[in-house]
Amino acid sequence: MSLFTLHGLVKRFGGLLVTDHVDLHVERGEIHALIGPNGAGKTTLVNLISGVLDPDEGRVLLDGVELTGKDAYERVACGLSRCFQITSIFPKASVRDNLKMALQAHTGHSFQLFASRAGNTALAQGAEALALRCGLEASLDQIAGNLPHGVQRTLDVALALAANPKLLLLDEPMAGMGPHESARMLALIESLRGSMAILLIEHDMDAVFALADRISVLVYGKVLVSGNADTIKNDPQVQAVYLGDEAGSDAAIAALAREVA
Numbered sequence: 001m002s003l004f005t006l007h008g009l010v011k012r013f014g015g016l017l018v019t020d021h022v023d024l025h026v027e028r029g030e031i032h033a034l035i036g037p038n039g040a041g042k043t044t045l046v047n048l049i050s051g052v053l054d055p056d057e058g059r060v061l062l063d064g065v066e067l068t069g070k071d072a073y074e075r076v077a078c079g080l081s082r083c084f085q086i087t088s089i090f091p092k093a094s095v096r097d098n099l100k101m102a103l104q105a106h107t108g109h110s111f112q113l114f115a116s117r118a119g120n121t122a123l124a125q126g127a128e129a130l131a132l133r134c135g136l137e138a139s140l141d142q143i144a145g146n147l148p149h150g151v152q153r154t155l156d157v158a159l160a161l162a163a164n165p166k167l168l169l170l171d172e173p174m175a176g177m178g179p180h181e182s183a184r185m186l187a188l189i190e191s192l193r194g195s196m197a198i199l200l201i202e203h204d205m206d207a208v209f210a211l212a213d214r215i216s217v218l219v220y221g222k223v224l225v226s227g228n229a230d231t232i233k234n235d236p237q238v239q240a241v242y243l244g245d246e247a248g249s250d251a252a253i254a255a256l257a258r259e260v261a
């Protein structure tokens with residue numbers, strides 16, 4: 001059984017069919033990328049998965065548990081963490097306190113934990129371990145809101161990891177990053193491989209091809225094709241969608257053009 005499954009997911013906005021009977025599965029430990037040209041419906045699908053939106057039809061299942069109809073916070077408790085593009089960070093708190101608060105939120109007895117000395121020590125140690133895992137140890141005592149964009153994105157991933165997810169939903173983790181920051185984020189995602197499943201929505205096609213075990217291509221709200229990087233690069237329909245679509249991202253077109261050449 002797959003870890004994560006979407007069954008016949010449908011979302012309409014008025015008369016517009018934005019999610020068109022989407023079936024998708026993510027295996028345990030897999031990095032699965034979701035790509036598609038602008039307006040394909042990726043953001044809507046992410047919102048349906050994370051519980052921001054309810055589908056008109058279909059089901060969302062994680063590790064045999066029905067997520068359909070659950071609130072976003074209930075989905076986190078079921079093992080689904082989503083990176084919210086920095087909005088989950090407390091900008092006036094230090095990185096250390098951000099991490100401690102995230103860890104505290106995911107322990108069942110959070111208030112007792114902060115109240116006791118042993119609990120506080122456990123949280124502090126957990127925060128340091130999480131920082132080390134994500135390469136944030138040098139920033140632990142800095143105020144989160146003062147950090148460079150790339151480090152804030154990394155903190156956002158660390159906060160999602162605090163929930164110890166079975167599936168990590170990464171929504172354009174490289175957006176707005178320079179090459180150096182992107183390379184660091186790529187290395188971080190690579191380091192998570194195998195310890196959880198990851199559903200990666202990303203425009204940077206070099207990153208997608210480097211990281212993804214499988215890729216699903218969304219076009220007009222439908223999954224056009226799913227497969228490994230070679231299958232996707234060589235698929236004539238995918239090439240037509242990207243090479244024939246002026247709205248597709250430059251990076252995507254450039255990456256696919258290189259592969260086709």
Ligand SMILES: Nc1ncnc2c1ncn2[C@@H]1O[C@H](COP(=O)(O)OP(=O)(O)OP(=O)(O)O)[C@@H](O)[C@H]1O
Pocket residue numbers: 013016018036037038039040041042043044045
């Ligand atoms: N709340 C909404 N009401 C009406 N139409 C919407 C709404 N949200 C999205 N849409 C439409 O649904 C379609 C898919 O949008 P969506 O943002 O999911 O695509 P996307 O693949 O994430 O695109 P991009 O990469 O450009 O963000 C678009 O035509 C968009 O205009």
